[in-house]
Amino acid sequence: MRTELNVNGQLHVLDVEPRKTLVDCLREDLRLVGAHTGCEHGVCGACTVIVDGTPVRSCLMFAVQAEGSEIITIEGVAPAPGELSILQDAFCETHGMQCGFCTPGMILAAHALLRDNLEPTREDIVEAISGNICRCTGYDQIVEAISLAARRMRGRNMPDGVPA
Amino acid sequence: MSAAKGKFRYISSDRRVLEDRRFVVGKGNFVADIVRPNMKHVAVVFSPHPAARIVNIDASEALKMAGVHYVLTGDELAAATQPMPNGMPTPEVKRYPLAVGQARYVGEWVVAVVADTRALAEDAAEKVKVEYEPLPFVVDGKEAFKKESPPVHPAHGSNILLDKTFVWGDVEGDFAASPRKLSFSQKWGRSSTVPIETFGVIAEWDAWREVLDVWASIQMPKYADQIATAMRLPMNAVRVHQDVDVGGSYGVKRGIKQTVLVCYLSKKLNVPVRLIEDRLDNMRGGDAHGPERNFDVELAFDDNGIIRSMKMDALDNVGAYAGRSPFQLGKPIGAIVGPYKIKSVQYRAMAVTSNKTVQEAVRAFGQSPTNYTIERALDEVAWALNLDRLEVRRRNFIQPHEFPYLIPSGTSYDSGNYPGLVDKVVKQVDLDALYAERDRLRAEGLLAGVGIASCLEPSGGNSAFEPLLNRQNKTTTWMDSCRIAVDALGTVTATMHTTSAGQGHETLVATVVGEALEIDPEKIRISRAHTLDVMPSNSPVGSRMAIMLGGAAFHAANKLKRKMMTIAAHDLGVPLEDLVWDEGTMTSKKNPEQKRTWNEVVLIAHRHFYRMPEDMEPGLTAQHVMQVPNGGKLPTDDDRIQMYPCFSFEFHVVLMSIDPDIGKPVFRRYMIGHDCGTVINPKIVHGMTIGGIAHGIGAALLEEFAYDDEGQLLTQSFMDYLLPSAHEVPKIETVHQVTPSPLTVFGQKGSGESGYLGAPAVISSAVNDALHPLGIKMNSLPLKITKLGDAIAEARAKAGKEMKQ
Amino acid sequence: MKPAAFDYIRAESAAHASALLVEDENGRIIAGGQTLVPMLAMRLARPSRLIDIARIPELSYIRDESETISIGATTRQVLVEKSALIAQKLPLLHKAIEWVGHPPTRARGTVGGSLANSDPAAEIALVAATLGATLRYVDETGENSIEVDDYFIGPMITTLPQTACLIGADFPKWGEPHVGTGFEEVNARSSDFAFVSAASQVAFDADGKCTRAVLGIGGLGDFPFRADVDAVKDRIENEAALREAIGLAIEDIEPLSDLHATGEYRRRVAVTLACRSLLNAVREAKGFAHAN
Ligand code: FES
Numbered sequence A: 001m002r003t004e005l006n007v008n009g010q011l012h013v014l015d016v017e018p019r020k021t022l023v024d025c026l027r028e029d030l031r032l033v034g035a036h037t038g039c040e041h042g043v044c045g046a047c048t049v050i051v052d053g054t055p056v057r058s059c060l061m062f063a064v065q066a067e068g069s070e071i072i073t074i075e076g077v078a079p080a081p082g083e084l085s086i087l088q089d090a091f092c093e094t095h096g097m098q099c100g101f102c103t104p105g106m107i108l109a110a111h112a113l114l115r116d117n118l119e120p121t122r123e124d125i126v127e128a129i130s131g132n133i134c135r136c137t138g139y140d141q142i143v144e145a146i147s148l149a150a151r152r153m154r155g156r157n158m159p160d161g162v163p164a
Numbered sequence B: 001m002s003a004a005k006g007k008f009r010y011i012s013s014d015r016r017v018l019e020d021r022r023f024v025v026g027k028g029n030f031v032a033d034i035v036r037p038n039m040k041h042v043a044v045v046f047s048p049h050p051a052a053r054i055v056n057i058d059a060s061e062a063l064k065m066a067g068v069h070y071v072l073t074g075d076e077l078a079a080a081t082q083p084m085p086n087g088m089p090t091p092e093v094k095r096y097p098l099a100v101g102q103a104r105y106v107g108e109w110v111v112a113v114v115a116d117t118r119a120l121a122e123d124a125a126e127k128v129k130v131e132y133e134p135l136p137f138v139v140d141g142k143e144a145f146k147k148e149s150p151p152v153h154p155a156h157g158s159n160i161l162l163d164k165t166f167v168w169g170d171v172e173g174d175f176a177a178s179p180r181k182l183s184f185s186q187k188w189g190r191s192s193t194v195p196i197e198t199f200g201v202i203a204e205w206d207a208w209r210e211v212l213d214v215w216a217s218i219q220m221p222k223y224a225d226q227i228a229t230a231m232r233l234p235m236n237a238v239r240v241h242q243d244v245d246v247g248g249s250y251g252v253k254r255g256i257k258q259t260v261l262v263c264y265l266s267k268k269l270n271v272p273v274r275l276i277e278d279r280l281d282n283m284r285g286g287d288a289h290g291p292e293r294n295f296d297v298e299l300a301f302d303d304n305g306i307i308r309s310m311k312m313d314a315l316d317n318v319g320a321y322a323g324r325s326p327f328q329l330g331k332p333i334g335a336i337v338g339p340y341k342i343k344s345v346q347y348r349a350m351a352v353t354s355n356k357t358v359q360e361a362v363r364a365f366g367q368s369p370t371n372y373t374i375e376r377a378l379d380e381v382a383w384a385l386n387l388d389r390l391e392v393r394r395r396n397f398i399q400p401h402e403f404p405y406l407i408p409s410g411t412s413y414d415s416g417n418y419p420g421l422v423d424k425v426v427k428q429v430d431l432d433a434l435y436a437e438r439d440r441l442r443a444e445g446l447l448a449g450v451g452i453a454s455c456l457e458p459s460g461g462n463s464a465f466e467p468l469l470n471r472q473n474k475t476t477t478w479m480d481s482c483r484i485a486v487d488a489l490g491t492v493t494a495t496m497h498t499t500s501a502g503q504g505h506e507t508l509v510a511t512v513v514g515e516a517l518e519i520d521p522e523k524i525r526i527s528r529a530h531t532l533d534v535m536p537s538n539s540p541v542g543s544r545m546a547i548m549l550g551g552a553a554f555h556a557a558n559k560l561k562r563k564m565m566t567i568a569a570h571d572l573g574v575p576l577e578d579l580v581w582d583e584g585t586m587t588s589k590k591n592p593e594q595k596r597t598w599n600e601v602v603l604i605a606h607r608h609f610y611r612m613p614e615d616m617e618p619g620l621t622a623q624h625v626m627q628v629p630n631g632g633k634l635p636t637d638d639d640r641i642q643m644y645p646c647f648s649f650e651f652h653v654v655l656m657s658i659d660p661d662i663g664k665p666v667f668r669r670y671m672i673g674h675d676c677g678t679v680i681n682p683k684i685v686h687g688m689t690i691g692g693i694a695h696g697i698g699a700a701l702l703e704e705f706a707y708d709d710e711g712q713l714l715t716q717s718f719m720d721y722l723l724p725s726a727h728e729v730p731k732i733e734t735v736h737q738v739t740p741s742p743l744t745v746f747g748q749k750g751s752g753e754s755g756y757l758g759a760p761a762v763i764s765s766a767v768n769d770a771l772h773p774l775g776i777k778m779n780s781l782p783l784k785i786t787k788l789g790d791a792i793a794e795a796r797a798k799a800g801k802e803m804k805q
Numbered sequence C: 001m002k003p004a005a006f007d008y009i010r011a012e013s014a015a016h017a018s019a020l021l022v023e024d025e026n027g028r029i030i031a032g033g034q035t036l037v038p039m040l041a042m043r044l045a046r047p048s049r050l051i052d053i054a055r056i057p058e059l060s061y062i063r064d065e066s067e068t069i070s071i072g073a074t075t076r077q078v079l080v081e082k083s084a085l086i087a088q089k090l091p092l093l094h095k096a097i098e099w100v101g102h103p104p105t106r107a108r109g110t111v112g113g114s115l116a117n118s119d120p121a122a123e124i125a126l127v128a129a130t131l132g133a134t135l136r137y138v139d140e141t142g143e144n145s146i147e148v149d150d151y152f153i154g155p156m157i158t159t160l161p162q163t164a165c166l167i168g169a170d171f172p173k174w175g176e177p178h179v180g181t182g183f184e185e186v187n188a189r190s191s192d193f194a195f196v197s198a199a200s201q202v203a204f205d206a207d208g209k210c211t212r213a214v215l216g217i218g219g220l221g222d223f224p225f226r227a228d229v230d231a232v233k234d235r236i237e238n239e240a241a242l243r244e245a246i247g248l249a250i251e252d253i254e255p256l257s258d259l260h261a262t263g264e265y266r267r268r269v270a271v272t273l274a275c276r277s278l279l280n281a282v283r284e285a286k287g288f289a290h291a292n
């Protein structure tokens, strides 16, 4: 089925089977492999991408349903090759990961939180990432990364539109 | 040679982890990210029966479907490959990637289908008709142990894979001489590490080069060896790519059956073949469950709470095939008395087959269940004597001056300061205040309990349990390696020889090499060689990499340094001893004008052969293969053996409360004191420890591979097998202590299993303290809400009745 | 874990969706997909065609009608969560919604989807049952409605006609001067479905007399239901009386029993939660006097 997908600001015209989930389409057809699949039934959050401004599970959506939506994947977050966003850098600073498998989903969930709330409490952060399972870290350094990023973003002096 | 203790340049400093940069931008190299040209996909047909004879397989309809290339049965595969290694002297317990003749658990893989896409393969798998004849089955471990239980492998004759009683010391004498005795039983439920990435593997046979390339999400010693053996190929025809990032493992990523399956299919079909388990494949048939263990314990102790002797029976329900799991009863022998001075021990290790999914190595390789039981023993003694639980531990602790300390089963503990760390935690948490808080919560009508657990993490993994449990096995070599090269332009590349699953091995090697050579670790390139370019490694198991890979990297770096200094000394015409190394510049002590810089020596080594010392190889490479410290011996005739060399220590204190009407346990405070010797990277150690606790919380409260009486696995998906989310892991406070190991280059010990070793024990301790006023105890994990709630309700009803009477 | 093949079509309107269902009885409506897609992935559902109603603009709304708050079927749960109107006029739903899944599933999940799938432990369904919502749908005969009491009939089974497309739900507003709500649930992890849950709403008149009290219980039986507590409204602050009344009200329910919770557990805890939710509602009504 002919489908147009707007991913990270680029328009792609694809022919996809209706049964293909958005995550499979991103990974296989667009080779954007930063979104991972951990369960394919909506529990782990490894497949999280941002659709029309909110983090969603791309394994619970079919690619054909995403036509007309704005999709942002982890590949669309870094400002330039070799350059990290404030949030990504904060994850590196606190080592908010180990194996890195949950990390793209985690960062996108946090990305959406910080867009709306630059002064998140620990509870806000925990709630925002509660749909993303990390088996490695026990979440401590992830929470720390997100609050560090919030702190840095509060203090930053940058023109609007610079990605978090 | 060991490094000067005390002052480090990079070791122990709070540096970033090199691997992280690629992960935060989604540029990891996970197996599912790898695409090979013309790659085909596998889906499996699984057994719906716990035990059944396979009467007939009809794949005709599936084979007719467009895009379907092959349907493979167990018979064909078994004829073409060797059975998978068993480890135990039980030759009739044969295991193949696909069931042969008989299916032995629900979820066992029976048929594999190859198609253009995974979706098509699943469509076709539905069309494969398998006719079964159900057979009697057994799911419970204690039942399976009975003679009359239906044997999972009829040719083996019974379900018993292992039943061995060890006696270390005068157990009967100590029991007879002890004024007090008690016994208890408890059960560790079946859970596992369940990484978020399932297991996946791609195989690609190149018939012209006769090379089998393998990309896999693997964490296993001797993987290439096992592939070659199973596939009947020379080992140098197998090339495992170790630069694949593994999305979590914690022990279980050892998919040899999956690998043999795709290797065979790739060779047969002459195309790259990939199998990425989906979550259901993984949970029911990925053969990655963890220990499920019944304990029966007897203790002999005196009126002061000094434990003199312990008898422990451990019966593990390993599932349908042996795999590595019986050995998970063997490893805890190396710390069978925990941090305590128990003089004599009787240990009966029993492993039985049952019609459940196969086990795999799980974080700590059986030690966490054992720790859960040792800690329960200490609590029981305290309760029996009405003594403080911590006081009983203090009285039994091995004291700092007693190291190295030889435990009855033959292992020497390297170093430790248990009371020291306990004191620090007690002060930090303010234990008296914590008890006061517990009592305040109780006064409010809640059940509340303080949990205490002091546990060891044996580290520096070897396989000493193998020759101990299987005398035919005489393997005592257990090594790791590192190679370092300085190229013609002077930059440094260090090569490691195993995969990595989030433990930060690249950072480890860079930090150690940087430390030794006094150069910025970030400037060092780390490469993960494939197995045709390989030095020996026994891979990251048994909390060993800081010790072993760190050790190998340190020794290789020192060899390199020595070579550079030898070249410089020769070129300067001064004795080697006269040179000092300062950040890569080699200067004469006598005449500081006389020096050679790093780049000058690189130039000599790579281009100016005429300036080289005689008989020295040109170029700048060095390598080191390291054997596990203290290991290498076979067990004695009376079953004593040095297991792992180094022993980290952790002390957990928690306060939990339970609303008695609901039964849900809630953390109020969680503190861990942790001592793993010299810490190489604090961020990594912190993460592993907190992550280990989170995993332990899952095992203690939420996670279970639960079966019904029909042998059906009830928890196959993430909707029913419950991993802790950020809500379920409380804020955890940490306290550090450094007691260096005398056996390692920087004094480091392992920490890859930390947290997990004590969390289930401490949670159980807290819950039982909370239940104490009701006069009940919980004797199994996980402590699910409904189990607690129903037990509390029953106890209250009983108490209510008694009050009325 | 890939779904079996299906066709996909975007419906232009609810009537169109219904017509498509008439045309092919194996078709199935998808809105947010948070319940349906896992079932598709595991091949527990195998529709021939998915009829996507998520983008029908007129099905997403939250409206203040004279007697009710009316919510469109495809209204995302996150919009309910953030709606000031809901917080003010439908406080029970406001309280319940944060228990529904977690942020990413609330971002896609819809109010109608939750009602249509009718999981025994679903929170939105429980609120609908508690307050006595009316469900509106379109089928080949035109626009119709069902009272919630006639709607849920089994675990994931409703009386919604096979060819119907749910278009919205109307939740009654309470006009009394002092209204309080309570919502309680027990689950293993906070984002999971409840083992058992309870929702209450009570109203007090200006003299401090309880004039109305409703209680709903989820997770206990095959579907969420309203338990009659009207008889004890005069003794609504008397815990023993409440417990007794609730115990009686659920006496005939055969409790669900599964891996997560025994039937015994559910029955016992249902009483506790029901009681707590009612007492919380009373406290709220009397305390800060939620005024309409
Ligand atoms: S893969 Fe989508 S939630 Fe797990």
Ligand code: FES
Binding pocket: A096, A097, A098, A099, A100, A101, A102, A103, A133, A134, A135, A136, A137, B196, B247, B248, B502
């Ligand atoms: S970093 Fe491994 S799962 Fe989160």
